[in-house]
Amino acid sequence: RGPLHVALLGDLVVGNLPRLRAKADFPIEVRCVPAAAPAGERDAAIRAADAVVTTAFPWPATDAHGLRLVQVQAAGWEKVDTACLPASTTVCNAFGHARAAAEYALMTMLMWTHRWKAVEDDFRAGSWAWSGAVNGPFRNELNSRTVGIVGLGHMGREIASRVHAMGVRVLGCARTAPADASAFDHVYPLAQLDAFLTQCDFVILAIALTPETTGLIDARRLALMRRDAVLVNLARGPVVEERALYEALTGGTIAGAVIDVWWRYPDAADPSPRPSSLPFHTLPNVMMTPHSSQWTEQMMDRRWDMIVSNLRRLHRGEPLVDVVRAGRPLS
Known part of the structure; x- marks a missing residue:
C-alpha cells in the first residue's frame, strides 16, 4: 500500500505532529494546517487527505470524495458538522482523558x-x-x-x-x-x-x-x-x-x-x-478552572495512541474504532 495522506488541522492538533511521527509504524504523508492558514490551503489539504485529524469541522467539503476519516482529537465531537462531510466519511472520537x-x-x-x-x-x-x-x-x-x-x-x-x-x-x-x-x-x-x-x-x-x-x-x-x-x-x-x-x-x-x-x-x-x-x-x-481538568501530558499521549491506532486501521483496511458517525460505502 502507498502512504496514508493525513491532514492535521488547527493549532491544537498540529502541535502533536511529533507524537504522530513517533507512533506511526506505517507510511504516512502529513500536511499541517495551522489555524491562521488561508482557507484555500486548508481546503486543498482536506481534499487531498485520506484522513483529517481535527477538533472541529465546520467547513463545507461534501466534494472531498477521498476523505475517508475525520478523526476528532477529543471525546466531544459536537463541533463536527456532519452535513459538511461526504456521506462516505466516517467520524471517530478519541478518549484517554x-x-x-x-x-x-x-x-x-x-x-x-x-x-x-x-x-x-x-x-x-x-x-x-x-x-x-x-x-x-x-x-x-x-x-x-x-x-x-x-x-x-x-x-x-x-x-x-x-x-x-x-x-x-x-x-x-x-x-x-x-x-x-x-x-x-x-x-x-x-x-x-x-x-x-x-x-x-x-x-x-x-x-x-x-x-x-x-x-x-x-x-x-x-x-x-x-x-x-x-x-x-x-x-x-x-x-x-x-x-x-x-x-x-x-x-x-x-x-x-x-x-x-x-x-x-x-x-x-x-x-x-x-x-x-x-x-x-x-x-x-x-x-x-479553564477546562483544564484533563489537560495533561499523559492524557494527550494516550489519546494519540488511539488516534494512530485508527489511522493504522484505515491504512490496513481494518474496521475503525470509536465510531460516532459511520460513513456509507461508496456505490
Whole structure:
C-alpha cells in the first residue's frame, strides 16, 4: 500500500505532529494546517487527505470524495458538522482523558470536604483558627459522603473506581448501566435522575452534550439537590442552565460548585473572555478552572495512541474504532 495522506488541522492538533511521527509504524504523508492558514490551503489539504485529524469541522467539503476519516482529537465531537462531510466519511472520537478527569474530581472533592482553600488562606494570613490545637471547627472526610455520577462512559466509570476505592458510597445515573457496575452501590436509569439527585452530597456531571442533555440540570433539578450538595461539572457547560446555576449558588439552593467547563470560550474576536455572562468568578462557593481538568501530558499521549491506532486501521483496511458517525460505502 502507498502512504496514508493525513491532514492535521488547527493549532491544537498540529502541535502533536511529533507524537504522530513517533507512533506511526506505517507510511504516512502529513500536511499541517495551522489555524491562521488561508482557507484555500486548508481546503486543498482536506481534499487531498485520506484522513483529517481535527477538533472541529465546520467547513463545507461534501466534494472531498477521498476523505475517508475525520478523526476528532477529543471525546466531544459536537463541533463536527456532519452535513459538511461526504456521506462516505466516517467520524471517530478519541478518549484517554478519563484518568486525569478522575484525579481532578477526587482532588476537588477532597479540597471541598477538607476546606483546603479556606484553611490554607487563613493560615498563610497568620490564623490558627482551623487547628485542633486551638479547638478549631471540625471538617468532613470524603469517605462519609455520597457521590453521584451522571454519565457512565469512560470518564464516569474511572471516577467511580477511584472514589469507590476510598470507601465512598457511589451512585450512578445513565441511560444504560455499565457491564461492570462493581464500583457502584446503585445505578439509576436516566429517567430517574430526579430521585438520584436527592441522594447525593456531590453530583458529578460526566455525560455527553446532546440535544437531549442540553439544559439537563435546570432550576427545578437544582432545587431537588440537598442544600449542602456540590455540583461538579466535567461534561460541557450547556448541560447545566447557566442562570439557574448562578441563582442556585447565590440563593443557597445548593452549597457550591466545581466548574471546569463553560458557556463561553476564547476565539479570534475575544481571546480572553469571561467564561460566562454571569459573574461566577466573584462567588466564594465556586471552584473554577479553564477546562483544564484533563489537560495533561499523559492524557494527550494516550489519546494519540488511539488516534494512530485508527489511522493504522484505515491504512490496513481494518474496521475503525470509536465510531460516532459511520460513513456509507461508496456505490
